Structures are given as C-alpha cells and as structure tokens.
Amino acid sequence: MTRSVNHPQDDFAPLPGRTLRDIPALVAAGLVPPDAAPALEDVARQYATAIPPAFAALIERPDDPIGLQVIPDEAELAVAAHERADPIGDDALSPVPGIVHRYADRALLKPLLVCPLYCRFCFRREHVGPDGGVLDDAALARALDWLRDHPAIREVILTGGDPLMLSPRRLGAIVRALEAMPHVTTIRIHSRVPVADPARITDELADAMQTDRAMWVVMHANHAREFTPAARAALRRIQARAIPVLGQSVLLRGVNDSVAALEGLFRAMVEARVKPYYLHQLDPAPGTARFHVPIAEGRRLLAGLRGRVTGLAWPTYTLDIPGGHGKVPLGPDYLEAGEDGPTVRDPAGGRHKLASESAPNLALGARER
C-alpha cells in the first residue's frame, strides 16, 4: 500500500469524476493491493461495488471509517451460521413486487434497487445492485395500485436501493401519484445520496420532492467525515423545500464503535439540521460479521453520550428483530427494580430511589372515592 495519508485528493487525480465500480479500478486507485485482487473478484461477483468520487475522496486509508464501509473485503465470503440472505424477513411481507408491508399504517415502496454506493454491511446486499431491480412502468403501476387499494396506509416509505438515484422526472411522477391518494398523509424517503453523491441533489431533484403532504427525508450516514460542505449544501437544498431531514446510522465495528465517533457523528448531524432518528443494530446479512458490535457494548456506548451531548443528538438504538418481527428500541435503560422500590440511574452512574413510584397515588385515590 503506497497511498499517502495526507493527500487523498492527489491519489484520486487520475480518475476524476468516475465512480469506482470494479476491482481493477480499486487497485488503480490504491484502495486494494494488487495481490488481493483475485480473492476480491470472488466478492465482487457476489456483491455490487461502487464508490462515487465524492465518497472516495474521503478515504485516507482503506481501513479507515470511510474505506471500511465501501471497500470489498475477503471476509465477505465467510458466512456465519446466524446470517441470512433476508435478515429482517422482508420477502415474506411483499404482497406485490416493490411493496413491503409489515405495519398496519405504513408500507415500503422500493422503486429501484440501485444505490449511489454499496455498503459492505448492507442488510439488502443480496438484492441491491446497479443492474436490476428498477420497477418497470407496469410493475410500478401495480405497486401504486396496491397502495391505492389499502386506505389504512397513511405513510409510504420510499426506499430501495436509493430513491434519490431516480431521475427528477421519475421521482416526481411517484410523488405526484402518492399525493393523489387521499389516505397517504405522509411520504418518507430513505437515502444515502446526500453524503454519498451530493451533486445528485440538484434543485430539479429537490423540486420533485416538494409536495403538500408531509414529506420527510431520512438520510443514512455513519461517520462525521461524511458531512462535507457539499453534503451539507445538498441537505440544505432539501431542507429549503420545507422537508425535515432525520438521520439513520448503523453501529459498525471500526467505523463508529466509540463514544467519540458517535458523538462526532450525531453532532455533525445536528449541526447540519439533521435529527438523529435511529442507530441500527447491524442486521445479520451474509458476510457482515466483521462489523458486528454486541448489543451490550452498543448500550454502553450510548450511555456514554447521555448528559454529554445535546438531547437533540440522541437517536433511538434499534434492533430489527431477525425474521421479520419488527423494530424495537434497545435502551439503554435508566430505571431499575431495586430491593425496596425502583431506582433510576443518572448519567454519571449514580442510583436514586424514586419514592414517588412506590408511594400510593393519593391524588388519584381521592378522586376515585
């Protein structure tokens, strides 16, 4: 490895403006050593690879928190016993292609399976990729018909793949079709594009997202360094259309598995007017074990943030229960059952008895009599 740590831009100069999409391109960019290429070709046959120039420029070393997220690794060929191709059970919940329906009031609409980059830890890695999974006109019409026929659906979550990889015309057509359904009050877009390829968020694309329905964007980022000036400008183009932006992240070994890294990430979000929404426990997709952080450690990391960062920077630490049973918060918890009544833990670890919880509620008792 001969890459310079100090001048990542110079290293990429031979490939200006090109997304790195295969192993030879990664070797040429100095991101993988030539002797690792044969094994990585096996990985590349199984899982898509893409690193857009804006994201590649952030990589200082292949094993840094940016490089780890997107550079293929031989370890992806090792599938652990608990890992599954469909870790959160989406396939069984798909009534028609492009729709996933798990909760009564909301449904996913996946208009395409293309992403600006391919995360090595992706929970949909068996499905996403550059050449496939764009719903054609007829399939999109059937998916929209399904949503039209289900008045209990109040919120449609556009995901994929990445909906902001669509052309402004195609995205605009989907948003217009959804806003014509009276029962759809809320539209959500899940996207990695604002940090992965911010130049794609043109005014035209942002205009296509504008609607009189409640539109929310949930952007995916895992490290503070992803919040470049270009990414922040892309977010501003979305926010300028009266669209609030939330953040979702995955807790990842080597990327953000320290209190300092999480603090930096969530502070960067808040400073970009992005409210941290979910910190996901890693879903057990095939070949992702190198990113696993145990739940007990995740809870300790989050507890380390409590009291230290603004409450605005606090996400819900969330597990999507393997097998399709839904998302649940993982704590940390501050209320504990004590010997003589409940105690509550303060951010510094001190325990306090909660007299009010064990005392009879006199006011209520009086009212009932």
Ligand SMILES: *Cc1c(COP(=O)(O)O)cnc(C)c1O
């Ligand atoms: C994650 C997910 C949602 C959205 O869940 P929220 O908790 O509302 O963010 C909806 N449907 C499916 C199938 C999901 O996996």
Ligand code: SF4
């Ligand atoms: S952007 Fe999302 S869907 Fe696409 S590869 Fe990354 S985690 Fe998977």
